[in-house]
Amino acid sequence: MSRKALYLLLASLLSAAPVCAHETVALPRPGVSDQIPTALVRAPARSLEGVENQEVQFAWRLDATQPLTQAQPYRSESLESWELVSAEVLARGHRLRITVPGAIVRLSPADAARAPIDPLSVLVVKDGRSYANGSGMSSVLGADEVASGVAPFPDGSSAFRLASNLGVGEFELRAETSGATLVHVYEPGSDVRLGLSAERMSYLSGETLRLDVDLQNAGRAMTASSWTANVLAPDGRRWPLSITRAADGGYEAQWTVAEAASTPGLFEVEVQARADLDRSSLLRNAKTSFAVALPTARFAGGIRNMPVRMVGPVYLFEVDVEVATRSRYQLEGSLYGTDPKSGRMVPVATAQTAAVLETGTTPVTLLFGPDVLEGANVMAPWELRDLRLMDQPSLSVIERRELAYVIAGEIVLPPPDR
Amino acid sequence: MLRTIFSLAAMLWLGTAAANQGVAFVHGTGQQTNAYADYWQAPFVDNVRAGLPNPANFVVINCNFEKYWWDAAAAGCLATQLTNFINARGITQLTLITHSNGGNVVRWILSNPTWDARYPNIINRVRKVIALAPSSTGTPLANAVMNGNVFEQSLGWLLGYKSDAVRQQQVDWMSFYNANWLRGTSGRPALPKPFWSVVGTDVVSAIWNPDAYCGGYTLNVGLEITQAWLDSCSDGFLNCSSQQAAGTLWFRDTQRLGKILSHNQSRRACFGLDTTLRGNL
Numbered sequence: 001m002s003r004k005a006l007y008l009l010l011a012s013l014l015s016a017a018p019v020c021a022h023e024t025v026a027l028p029r030p031g032v033s034d035q036i037p038t039a040l041v042r043a044p045a046r047s048l049e050g051v052e053n054q055e056v057q058f059a060w061r062l063d064a065t066q067p068l069t070q071a072q073p074y075r076s077e078s079l080e081s082w083e084l085v086s087a088e089v090l091a092r093g094h095r096l097r098i099t100v101p102g103a104i105v106r107l108s109p110a111d112a113a114r115a116p117i118d119p120l121s122v123l124v125v126k127d128g129r130s131y132a133n134g135s136g137m138s139s140v141l142g143a144d145e146v147a148s149g150v151a152p153f154p155d156g157s158s159a160f161r162l163a164s165n166l167g168v169g170e171f172e173l174r175a176e177t178s179g180a181t182l183v184h185v186y187e188p189g190s191d192v193r194l195g196l197s198a199e200r201m202s203y204l205s206g207e208t209l210r211l212d213v214d215l216q217n218a219g220r221a222m223t224a225s226s227w228t229a230n231v232l233a234p235d236g237r238r239w240p241l242s243i244t245r246a247a248d249g250g251y252e253a254q255w256t257v258a259e260a261a262s263t264p265g266l267f268e269v270e271v272q273a274r275a276d277l278d279r280s281s282l283l284r285n286a287k288t289s290f291a292v293a294l295p296t297a298r299f300a301g302g303i304r305n306m307p308v309r310m311v312g313p314v315y316l317f318e319v320d321v322e323v324a325t326r327s328r329y330q331l332e333g334s335l336y337g338t339d340p341k342s343g344r345m346v347p348v349a350t351a352q353t354a355a356v357l358e359t360g361t362t363p364v365t366l367l368f369g370p371d372v373l374e375g376a377n378v379m380a381p382w383e384l385r386d387l388r389l390m391d392q393p394s395l396s397v398i399e400r401r402e403l404a405y406v407i408a409g410e411i412v413l414p415p416p417d418r
Numbered sequence: 419m420l421r422t423i424f425s426l427a428a429m430l431w432l433g434t435a436a437a438n439q440g441v442a443f444v445h446g447t448g449q450q451t452n453a454y455a456d457y458w459q460a461p462f463v464d465n466v467r468a469g470l471p472n473p474a475n476f477v478v479i480n481c482n483f484e485k486y487w488w489d490a491a492a493a494g495c496l497a498t499q500l501t502n503f504i505n506a507r508g509i510t511q512l513t514l515i516t517h518s519n520g521g522n523v524v525r526w527i528l529s530n531p532t533w534d535a536r537y538p539n540i541i542n543r544v545r546k547v548i549a550l551a552p553s554s555t556g557t558p559l560a561n562a563v564m565n566g567n568v569f570e571q572s573l574g575w576l577l578g579y580k581s582d583a584v585r586q587q588q589v590d591w592m593s594f595y596n597a598n599w600l601r602g603t604s605g606r607p608a609l610p611k612p613f614w615s616v617v618g619t620d621v622v623s624a625i626w627n628p629d630a631y632c633g634g635y636t637l638n639v640g641l642e643i644t645q646a647w648l649d650s651c652s653d654g655f656l657n658c659s660s661q662q663a664a665g666t667l668w669f670r671d672t673q674r675l676g677k678i679l680s681h682n683q684s685r686r687a688c689f690g691l692d693t694t695l696r697g698n699l
Contacts, residue, residue, distance in 0.1 A: 050490060058531035058538050060610035069605035071597035074590040082566035104646050108566070141643050151644045152559050152584075152655065159643050182566045188646045201594050264486060265582070266591055287565060289590045291598070330532055334607055350607045354532035390598075392533060395488070397598050 024302040024320075027387075031402040033070055037204055037295030040324035048356065051328050051393050057365070059351035061372045068334060068347050068386065070402075075197035078286035082184040083272070084110060090181055093125060093172040097282040099190045101164040102138065105173065108157045110180040116143030117175055119160040125172035131163070138163045170280045185283075191218040194273055194284035202291040202397045203257045213243055213251035215273050215284065221249050224273040225281075231255055233292075234265030243271065260294040264395050267292050293396035296325035299389060300361050303405055312370025317384060317405060318363040327394075330354040331364045333387040333404060337378025345383060348376045354392060382407040439545070440475035440509035441467055441699060442500060446518030446553070446685070447483050447583045454478040457517075461687040466515065469696030477503040483519055486582045487526040488533065496523055497536045504543055511545040513699055517685040518656070519583055521552025521615075522600070525664060528609045529601040546612040547665070548695060551684040554603065554615070554664035556592035557656050558647040560584050602664040613665025616691075618653030618679035619672060621645070632688035655681035 030036055062068075085094045096105075107117045124136030134140055139161040146153045153159065162171065173183070192215075199210040209231075215222040229241035239255065246252040253269075261267070266289040273284045300320035308316050319331060332352040336345045349372035353364055366384075387404035390397050443466075445457045454463055458478065467476040481495035488494075503509060516524050524547055531537045563584055585591065602609040644654065651658035658670070671679040677689035684691065 052532075052534050054535045056532040056535050056538065058541070058610075063608050066608060067605070068607060071593070071605060074593035076590060080562075080565065084566075104643060106562075139643055152563055154563060161643060161646075184562070184566055186562065186646065201597060264488075265585065266594060285565065287561070287590070289588070289594060291594060330530075347607065350601075352530070352532045395599065 022304045022306055024304050025405070026301050027299060027303055027401055028403050028406070033400075034402055035200075035202060035204065035397065035400045037298040037399060039295065040298060040322065041205070041294050041296055042359075043294055043296050043325040045326060046393060048326075048328060048393065051356075052354070053328075053356055055353070055355035057351070057353045057367055059349055059368055059372045061349050061376070062334065062347040064339065064346040064348065064376070064378070066347070071201070073198050073201045073290070074288060075195060076286045076288045078194040078196070078284055079188060079190045079192070080184065080186040081272070081283035081285045082182060083283065083285075084180050085183050086180050087177045090173065090175050090177055090183075093174045094183060095280070096171045096173065096183075096185055097277055097280045098162065098168050098171050098185075098187065099192050099277070099282070100187045101162070101167050102188075103162050104159060104186045104188070105162065106153060106157055106159040106184040106186070107175075108154060108182040108184070109177070110182060112154075112156055114156070114177075114179055116156045116158050117177060117181065118142065119158045121175055122160070123174040124162065124166070125174065126166050126169065131166075134160070136163050136166060137161060169278075192216070192222070192277070192282060192284060194271065194286040196269065196271055196286040196288045198269070198288060198290045200290070202293060204293050204295050204398070205257055205259050207257050209255045209257050209290065211241075211253040211255075211269060211288075212246075213253060213271060213286075215251070215275060217277070222275050224251070224275050226274045227251070227271065229253060229269065229271040232268045232270065233258070233261045234267065235261040235263045237261070241269065241271075257292055260292045260394060260396065266290060291397065293391070293398050294394065295398055296327060296391060297321055297323040297329055297357065297389060298399050299387075299401065303384075304363075305405060305407060306365075310370055313373040313376075314370055315368040315373070315382070315384075315407070317366045319366065319387070319404070320361055321357060321364050321389065322361045323357045323359050326356065326358050328354060328356045328392045329364070330390040330392050331366060331388070332390070333366050333384050335368050335373075336383040336385055337376060338381055340377070340379050345381075346378060348378055349373060380407060380409050437511045438475065438508050439470055439472070439511045439513070439699065440477070440503065440507055441470060441513045441515060442476070442503060443478045444496065444514055444516040444520035444524055445479060445481075445483065446516075446520045447581070447587070449482040449484050450480045453480050458685055459687070462685065462692045465687055465692040466695045466699070469699035475507050475509060479520075481523075483523060484581045484583050486586055487523045488530075489582070493523050493526050494534070497527065497534055497540060500540050501536050504540070509543060512540075512543045513545055514547045515550065515695060516547060516552060517550045518681065519553045519587060521547070521549035521554060521613075521664070522587075524549070525554070525600050525602055525609065525613065528611060528613070529599065531610070541610055544611045546614060547609075548668070548698070549613060549615045549665065550691075551618050551653055551656055551661050551679070551681055552615055552664060553587050553656055553660060554592075554662075555596065555657075555660040556587040556589045557660060558589055559644055559655060560587040561589060562647055564588055596663075600664075604663070609665060614668035615662050615665055616668055616679075616684065617658050617661040617670045618656075618681060618684045619651050619658055619670050620678040621652075621654035621680035622678060632683055632686060653679060653681040653684065
């Protein structure tokens with residue numbers, strides 16, 4: 001944009017006013033992937049100390065050749081296990097069912113104040129033979145090396161790789177310790193996998209979390225002899241979770257999502273499966289995460305496309321937001337236009353607005369100005385997509401609408417005032 | 419509306435003033451008080467900034483990136499130091515050079531311009547970001563560190579890092595944040611400014627190979643075990659796929675330098691990396 005145009009734009013902005021209030025239309029019918037609060041929660045007033053108190057708006061151009069897609073929830077595929085082993089068990093011998101040669105074992109004292117375990121003090125037993133002083137290991141990482149930063153493991157951890165020539169099967173680790181030890185086993189290349197995924201990435205309090213769980217050996221479903229699972233909130237609360245058989249032969253779990261945590265961070269699900277493999281007990285653990293939002297605000301249902309007099313193309317949307325709890329809310333959305341050559345909808349620009357909103361219903365604007373629309377080489381129809389309402393202090397995604405507004409015609413600049 | 423006007427006014431002023439280029443070095447995970455000497459080391463910083471018209475226009479950031487990106491001690495601190503630098507030196511075109519998780523903190527600012535009223539002014543002055551080995555989709559090693567720390571309530575945080583940054587770089591956590599709060603990865607809206615990644619593809623740990631020594635030998639040892647969690651293409655801490663997941667790939671180490679860069683080497687004056695960056699300023 002030329003400097004002269006920028007001057008004119010500033011002048012027009014300073015004197016601009018909507019020619020008329022455009023008709024309020026309802027948000028389109030929800031899509032299958034939309035997240036919509038059914039009821040609002042009036043939460044205790046939270047302190048906004050340290051939270052930005054000024055309204056801030058920003059928009060930028062997008063690359064029309066880069067399509068925007070909806071992300072899928074992360075699927076965890078675990079080749080590892082971890083369990084807390086008492087000093088008594090570790091002294092007698094802790095059994096591991098190893099499925100690939102060269103599995104990696106990491107030992108971490110449960111009490112961080114305790115001395116780390118020297119891997120060379122661990123006796124490896126296989127097929128009745130004992131391997132001492134590291135003879136059953138191919139790589140050794142002592143606690144001193146971990147502390148020096150060569151591996152991103154917690155201080156006090158030590159690790160070693162089981163010697164590949166010992167093969168697979170049932171191993172026993174023996175060590176003298178003064179307390180419980182977390183024994184973490186990682187088997188790169190193993191055929192035994194524990195899969196875990198949530199149905200969605202983000203949930204509102206009161207909704208039902210659905211998990212898909214499956215245990216497989218070389219692609220074939222395995223039956224677990226026992227399951228242990230928990231949901232953990234970032235503030236430390238935890239709930240037990242029941243894993244049950246699914247109709248497809250796999251496993252599943254459901255949980256009514258509790259209130260959002262008071263501390264930032266994601267909720268986590270941790271699952272442990274025990275299964276029999278060749279007459280020995282095999283262990284697999286998996287973990288995944290999801291977000292929980294408290295519905296303290298929502299789109300009230302109305303949206304308007306406000307005509308504004310500018311020297312270039314502009315779209316100014318007003319979205320009604322109903323607020324039950326005062327907070328700093330962020331509104332964002334992406335504007336799509338039609339590519340004249342292909343006729344396809346392509347992304348043009350994205351805009352954000354954030355402000356502290358009081359209780360009640362307030363219009364919040366999203367501005368796509370000439371600085372992001374000029375030269376975009378697209379035409380009508382236009383669509384406002386991926387409209388999101390987020391709470392910044394709690395980092396929550398409260399509401400999401402895949403499609404928010406459709407503009408069938410071209411941008412028409414209103415005539416200047418006479 | 420006022421902020422939009424201010425942003426446009428800033429763009430106008432920037433367009434009319436003579437460009438005054440600067441560079442900021444943004445460290446990775448960790449709390450830094452002297453990143454110039456400890457994290458980057460003087461040869462790297464001094465050689466890179468020599469590529470500026472005025473080599474004095476540089477700042478080495480010192481913040482607490484053990485925290486979540488949005489924390490006042492992390493992105494808040496970064497915004498303070500960048501704003502002070504911009505104002506003190508009159509910077510109009512800023513190149514940000516980041517390493518590892520520093521790339522995520524910068525991406526936080528670029529992706530959430532409405533989080534802090536200072537962010538738009540910073541974003542408007544950013545010419546580009548050069549992200550060295552950025553942790554854009556996290557690392558399985560962060561999961562390996564955290565696994566087992568939540569299963570037993572009695573353990574709590576005793577075993578693991580008490581570092582929000584490590585929690586955040588778990589691959590499943592990064593998947594959520596990339597899909598909802600960060601821009602620039604595949605399928606997401608692009609970042610408002612260019613984000614160029616430099617990718618390290620391997621790590622040399624053999625003691626007889628002199629290449630293993632650049633950046634400090636002890637920091638390259640012990641990688642054989644950690645490599646087991648990573649793909650065949652990794653820098654010893656991050657998969658190549660994570661390093662190039664956001665923005666645009668500028669180059670992989672061997673493509674431009676003819677040498678591989680481990681995660682540690684990608685923040686040091688190794689194999690001409692500093693010279694390449696200097697030439698790009």
